[in-house]
Amino acid sequence: MKYKSQRVAYLFFALSLTLFSLQIIYGFIMGFAHMGYDVLHDLIPFNAARATHLNLLVVWLLSGFMGAAYYIIPAEAEREIWSEKLAIVQWAALALTGVTAIVGFHFGWWEGRKFLEIPRPLDYLVVIDVLAFIFNVGMTALNGKRFTTTSIVLLLGLTAAALLYLPGMITFESQVLDSYFRWWVVHLWVEGVWELIMGGIMAFLLIQLTGVDREVIEKWLYVIVGFTFLSGILGIGHHYYYIGTPEYWLWIGGIFSALEPLAFLGMALYAVGMARLGGMNHPNRIALFWTVGCGIMSFVGAGFLGIAHTIPQVNIWTHGTLITAMHGHLAFWGAYVMIVLAMIAYAMPQMTGRKLYTGWLPEAAFWVSNIGMLGMTGAFAVAGVTQVYMERRIGMDFMAVQDAVQVHFGGVVLAATLLSIGIGMYIWNFVQYGLPNDEAVLSDS
Amino acid sequence: MLSKSQARWFFVGGTVFFFAIFLFLTFDTLREIPARQNSEAMTESVVRGKHLWDAKNCMGCHTILGEGAYYAPELTRVVERRGKEWIAIFLRDPEAMFPGQRRMTQYDFSEGEIQDVVAFLDWIGGIDTNGFPATPDLGRALVVAIEAPTTAPEYFGTVCVACHTVAGSGGTVGPALDGVGNRMTRAELDRWLSDPQAVKPGTAMPNLSLPDTTRGELVDWLVSLR
Numbered sequence: 001m002k003y004k005s006q007r008v009a010y011l012f013f014a015l016s017l018t019l020f021s022l023q024i025i026y027g028f029i030m031g032f033a034h035m036g037y038d039v040l041h042d043l044i045p046f047n048a049a050r051a052t053h054l055n056l057l058v059v060w061l062l063s064g065f066m067g068a069a070y071y072i073i074p075a076e077a078e079r080e081i082w083s084e085k086l087a088i089v090q091w092a093a094l095a096l097t098g099v100t101a102i103v104g105f106h107f108g109w110w111e112g113r114k115f116l117e118i119p120r121p122l123d124y125l126v127v128i129d130v131l132a133f134i135f136n137v138g139m140t141a142l143n144g145k146r147f148t149t150t151s152i153v154l155l156l157g158l159t160a161a162a163l164l165y166l167p168g169m170i171t172f173e174s175q176v177l178d179s180y181f182r183w184w185v186v187h188l189w190v191e192g193v194w195e196l197i198m199g200g201i202m203a204f205l206l207i208q209l210t211g212v213d214r215e216v217i218e219k220w221l222y223v224i225v226g227f228t229f230l231s232g233i234l235g236i237g238h239h240y241y242y243i244g245t246p247e248y249w250l251w252i253g254g255i256f257s258a259l260e261p262l263a264f265l266g267m268a269l270y271a272v273g274m275a276r277l278g279g280m281n282h283p284n285r286i287a288l289f290w291t292v293g294c295g296i297m298s299f300v301g302a303g304f305l306g307i308a309h310t311i312p313q314v315n316i317w318t319h320g321t322l323i324t325a326m327h328g329h330l331a332f333w334g335a336y337v338m339i340v341l342a343m344i345a346y347a348m349p350q351m352t353g354r355k356l357y358t359g360w361l362p363e364a365a366f367w368v369s370n371i372g373m374l375g376m377t378g379a380f381a382v383a384g385v386t387q388v389y390m391e392r393r394i395g396m397d398f399m400a401v402q403d404a405v406q407v408h409f410g411g412v413v414l415a416a417t418l419l420s421i422g423i424g425m426y427i428w429n430f431v432q433y434g435l436p437n438d439e440a441v442l443s444d445s
Numbered sequence: 446m447l448s449k450s451q452a453r454w455f456f457v458g459g460t461v462f463f464f465a466i467f468l469f470l471t472f473d474t475l476r477e478i479p480a481r482q483n484s485e486a487m488t489e490s491v492v493r494g495k496h497l498w499d500a501k502n503c504m505g506c507h508t509i510l511g512e513g514a515y516y517a518p519e520l521t522r523v524v525e526r527r528g529k530e531w532i533a534i535f536l537r538d539p540e541a542m543f544p545g546q547r548r549m550t551q552y553d554f555s556e557g558e559i560q561d562v563v564a565f566l567d568w569i570g571g572i573d574t575n576g577f578p579a580t581p582d583l584g585r586a587l588v589v590a591i592e593a594p595t596t597a598p599e600y601f602g603t604v605c606v607a608c609h610t611v612a613g614s615g616g617t618v619g620p621a622l623d624g625v626g627n628r629m630t631r632a633e634l635d636r637w638l639s640d641p642q643a644v645k646p647g648t649a650m651p652n653l654s655l656p657d658t659t660r661g662e663l664v665d666w667l668v669s670l671r
Contacts, residue, residue, distance in 0.1 A: 034516065038548060045550050046516050047505020112499035114513055149449075173492045175569060176482045179512060180474070215449060222452035229460040233467050242577030243510045244482045245474050250575060252470070316579045320511030320519050387515075395581030397607075397616045398518040399546060 001350045003074045005081035007436035010351055011091045012067025013344045017427050019060035019098065020337075024420055026053040031416060034402075034409040044106060051105045051117040057332065058115065059098040064340030065197050066094070066133055069154060071347050072204045073137045076151040077144020082136050090132045097125045113178065115186045116168045123169050130162045149218035150203045153225060157196030164188050176244035183239040190331075191235055191260060191302075195228045195267075198298070198339045202271060205291045205346055210278025217274060224266040231259035238310040242319055250312045257310035261303030264335075271295030284349060286362040290342030293370065297338055301330030301377070317392045322384035322405070330377040341426065348433045353440035362429050369422025375415025383408035481573040494565025497558055506549070509569060511577055517549065519578060524567045528603030532566065533559050534653065542607060543618055544649035584614075595669060598662040604653070605663075611670065619650065626671040634664045 001007070029040055029049040038046065074081055081087055101118045104110065110117040118126065137158070141151045168185035172178040203221045207214050237253020271292045282288060305327040309318045318324070345362065349355050356362070383405040391401040478484075498504075504513035509520050523532065535542045536559045539549035554562070597611065608618035615621075629637070636643075638660050641650040655663070 030516075033547075036547075041548050041550075047502045047514070047550075050505045050514050050516070051502060108501075110502050112502035112504055114504050117502065117505075149453075173495060174478070174482060174484070174487065175495060175498075175510065176478055176572060177475075179510060180471075180478075219447065219449040219452045222449065222456045223447070226452070226456035226459050229456070230463055233460070233463040234470075236467070240474070242574045243512070244478060244572040244574060246477045246481070247575055248470075249474075316577060319577060320508035320513070320515070322515045325515055389583070392578070393581050393583040395584035395614065399543065400617045402547065403617070 001071075001347075001436070001440050002078075003080045004438065004441050005084040005087070006071050006074050007351055008081065008084055008087045008091070009067040009071040009347055010436045011088065012063045012070065013347070013430070015091070015095050016060045016064040016067065016340060016344070017430060019056050019063070020423065021427065022102075023053055023056035023060065024416070024423065026056065027416060028413065031409055031413040034406065035413065036406055048105050048108075051110055052102050054115055055098075055101060055105070055117055059094070059101075061332075061336050061340060062130075063091075063094060063098075064343065065158065065201075066091075067347075068197075068201050068340065068343040069133075069137050069158060071343070071351075072154060072201065073140050073144075073151055076146070076148045076204070077141050078146060079140065079144045082139035082143065086132060086136050090129055090136065093125065093129045093132075097122055097129060113168075113182055116182060120169065123165075127162070127165060127169075130158075130165070134159055134162055148214070149221060150200055150207070150214075153196050153203070153221055154200030157193045157198075157200060160193040161189055161197065164193060179243045180240070180245065183236055187236045187239055188233070190335075191232045192229065194336060195232065195263065196225050198294075198335055199225050199228070199267070201339050201343055202267070202291060202294065205287065205342055206271065206274045206278075208346065209282045209284065209288045209291065210274045211281065212274050212278045220266075220270055224263060224270060227259075227263040227266055231256050231263055235260045235310075238312075238315065241312055241315060253310070254312045258307060260310075261299065261307050264299040264303030268295040268299040283355070284346060284357045286357045286366060287342055287346035289363070289366050290338055290345050293366065294334060294338035294342055297330065297334030297370070299334070301327070301332075301334035305330055305377070317388050318384070321387045321392065322380055323388060324384075326377055326380035326384050329380060330373060333373045344430065348430060351436035351440055352433045353437060354433050356429060356432055361425055361432075365422050365425035365429060367422070369419050369426065372415050372417070372419030372422055375418060376412050379408050379411030379415055382411070483568070483571045486568055486571060488564065488568075490561050490564040491568040493558075494561040494563070494568075497554075497562055498565055501550075501552060510572070510574060517547070520566060520569070521572075521574065521578060522570050524563070524570045526603070527607060528599075529563050529567065530600075531604040531607060532563050534604070534651065536562060538651075541651040546618060595666065598659075598666050600655075600659050601663060601666065622667065622670060624671055626668045629667075631664055631668050634667050635660065638663060 026049050029044060030046060030053060032039070033041075033046050033049070040049075044052075070081060070087055101122050104119060104122075105117065109119050111119055134155070138155060141147055141155060144151075164185055167181045170181055172181070199221050203217050206212065206217050234252050234256040237249040237251075238257040239253070240249035241253055272295060275288060275292050309315055309323050309327060345357065349357055386405050386408070387401055390396045390404060391398055498509075503509070503520075506514050506517035507520050508515065511519065511521065527535075531542075536552070536554055539551060601611075605622075606615040608616040610617065610621040611623055625634075637650075638653070638655060641648050641652055
């Protein structure tokens with residue numbers, strides 16, 4: 001760590017990991033409900049657990065992105081954060097808004113729109129908070145010694161993410177229009193501008209960890225995010241097949257969705273290629289594990305499992321089944337969870353001066369959590385394929401099929417236990433690092 | 446070899462070009478939606494139903510137009526599948542229809558609210574969804590083998606099948622009714638349908654308060670199942 005104010009990233013990372021743990025707990029509540037043990041029904045009905053699970057994910061990933069930006073932008077711009085105080089206030093506001101929203105869900109204070117359940121008054125707070133954040137990192141970058149491509153891509157992604165939150169705040173009386181613009185937020189986030197954020201963080205990590213020339217890494221960054229938008233913007237068509245929108249979306253969505261894995265394939269080749277080119281000499285191997293792992297798993301989860309069901313001829317049967325849950329879990333894990341965990345794994349030794357990245361614990365955390373998530377994906381896939389054939393293609397009753405796939409949720413829960421153990425080890429490692437301290441400043445290698 | 450500035454132009458140019466196309470398609474889509482969603486049929490009741498749909502976060506368990514959660518049934522064509530009457534009975538008391546099964550929250554809707562939710566679902570069912578949800582294409586082979594004896598009354602096809610199976614299709618909450626005519630007489634069936642609790646206290650079978658004609662049709666048909 002070169003600049004003292006970079007330490008503020010720690011707050012965001014700690015918030016991220018706390019909310020991530022909570023998210024996993026709510027996942028278990030739903031897993032057990034699917035197994036037939038809906039024991040918390042009167043306290044936390046499924047829809048409350050579901051809204052909480054999704055929104056915790058969104059809030060903790062945003063917190064992770066913010067933490068990453070507060071660490072990366074000063075390093076790239078070669079100066080302190082414009083206002084550390086504003087960063088702390090903005091962190092506290094994010095935590096407070098997030099927690100209020102989550103608590104509110106348990107009392108029916110929500111909007112009932114998947115991924116955008118946060119009620120309108122809190123939406124305004126989120127917008128103000130994100131604007132304060134962008135202002136802060138933006139001023140840091142603009143007044144810095146240099147404005148690198150990595151900073152540009154990262155800031156572009158963060159600003160676009162903030163702007164794209166707005167279409168989700170328009171009120172519609174028609175379910176069709178509501179859904180149309182809801183995807184402007186959700187799709188253009190996760191299959192668009194969030195990939196810019198991911199690409200920016202990945203480029204920074206690869207520059208730091210592999211020692212490959214910045215010019216080479218940043219050039220390919222442009223190519224990859226170019227492919228992201230080339231395929232991802234019109235790839236939104238795969239959400240417009242069956243919601244009351246015109247038939248031409250079947251063609252457009254089908255073709256551009258088929259191109260979407262290219263961006264993720266690029267991301268995977270990029271991470272692996274740069275790591276090989278640089279010789280993997282950095283002592284913090286585990287951060288490189290997470291970075292390269294992120295490239296590969298995002299291709300498998302978001303790219304490959306995405307195209308596996310976005311072709312219209314397949315999607316007509318799989319739309320609205322557990323197949324979506326299968327893809328969703330590995331996609332978010334590979335692309336966004338892993339990049340945040342990579343960033344934390346890289347930044348912690350830098351911020352605290354302790355080099356706790358060797359030994360069995362961080363490495364076991366990586367393997368156990370990844371194997372757990374792959375296991376969950378497999379169990380969801382079996383349940384989903386069964387549902388598609390029995391309910392959608394043979395025409396059996398919904399609940400009869402749900403009873404038939406109940407056993408696979410035992411598999412989901414077992415694999416999720418493995419994932420939790422891995423994440424538990426990761427968090428324990430995080431705690432061992434302790435707090436950022438001034439001695440770590442300038443001791444940076 | 447590609448230079449960095451060429452790579453930047455690829456990114457900026459591609460993004461602007463495809464976003465422009467997207468905006469144009471959005472413009473066209475918004476023009477076409479009113480006809481495809483049958484905007485004229487969007488009564489005030491439908492809009493109230495949509496607000497209830499959102500307020501209770503129904504999407505947190507169900508899917509509609511294939512979007513939502515995967516814990517409860519897809520509802521795009523639910524009015525066609527179950528009928529308005531069944532949905533109304535279900536919303537009054539979710540546990541009456543699927544006792545001991547996966548639970549839905551009892552929302553204590555007023556009768557007016559129930560009508561609004563049904564109106565909303567009915568409107569959803571009329572949207573041109575490019576063929577979603579598709580008609581099951583593999584089931585036919587199974588149905589041919591065990592064809593239902595005669596055509597079931599409409600009430601049976603929408604309400605009763607939620608729990609009872611005849612000729613291989615239907616729910617699994619209540620017993621299958623194949624051959625029920627061999628087991629029960631006309632009078633027994635009539636008494637059972639009039640007041641299940643009186644015949645077998647504690648039964649999961651709800652009292653559906655059927656009009657005489659509907660009950661008569663059902664009994665006639667059930668007796669014929671031998």
